[in-house]
Amino acid sequence: QKEVEQNSGPLSVPEGAIASLNCTYSDRGSQSFFWYRQYSGKSPELIMFIYSNGDKEDGRFTAQLNKASQYVSLLIRDSQPSDSATYLCAGGVSGGYNKLIFGAGTRLAVHP
């Protein structure tokens, strides 16, 4: 089992809808989680991080963490065509030293 799992997609949503991206992880000791966005041919860039159970909101983005279920999600409200990209979930592996393990990514397509 991979340490961080994501559905590869593509996830297709209409403009203005809510896009829901999901991620599960296997290391119960993981303390921190990150969502990165990667446009085609570009490098990953951080959207949000979350350390505590519950929700964390930043503009149109909401990250959700459920440590009991080992589940992380990212909601994008009012999706725009410019949100079309691959979204990578990353977990900070327990044991320190900031070892980030990435999922394979979910491709999101927002159509007008």
Add this chain to the structure above:
Amino acid sequence: DAGVIQSPRHEVTEMGQEVTLRCKPISGHNSLFWYRQTMMRGLELLIYFNNNVPIDDSGMPEDRFSAKMPNASFSTLKIQPSEPRDSAVYFCASSFIGQGANTEAFFGQGTRLTVV
């Protein structure tokens, strides 16, 4: 700050040749990571350094791969000899880790390697 700088941006080489990828992390960061990205396998962690010391190289696929970090501002990833299956985008990332939880990693623009 210029961010994480990688060179070259593109590299095309023949099978069997030595390839060296270079990375300059963000000044002040104490952790550096090399990742490889392919369509089939996604983003894979190859090796990471903390304070210039290799902490975990379990992701290095074979002995053909080696990485060094001689000082806080420079790292190399070398493949010798290269093979067509090494073709991928190689990313370098850096971050600062202090006490407490993990922190964000900043990525360079990547090196697209093609081995023919």
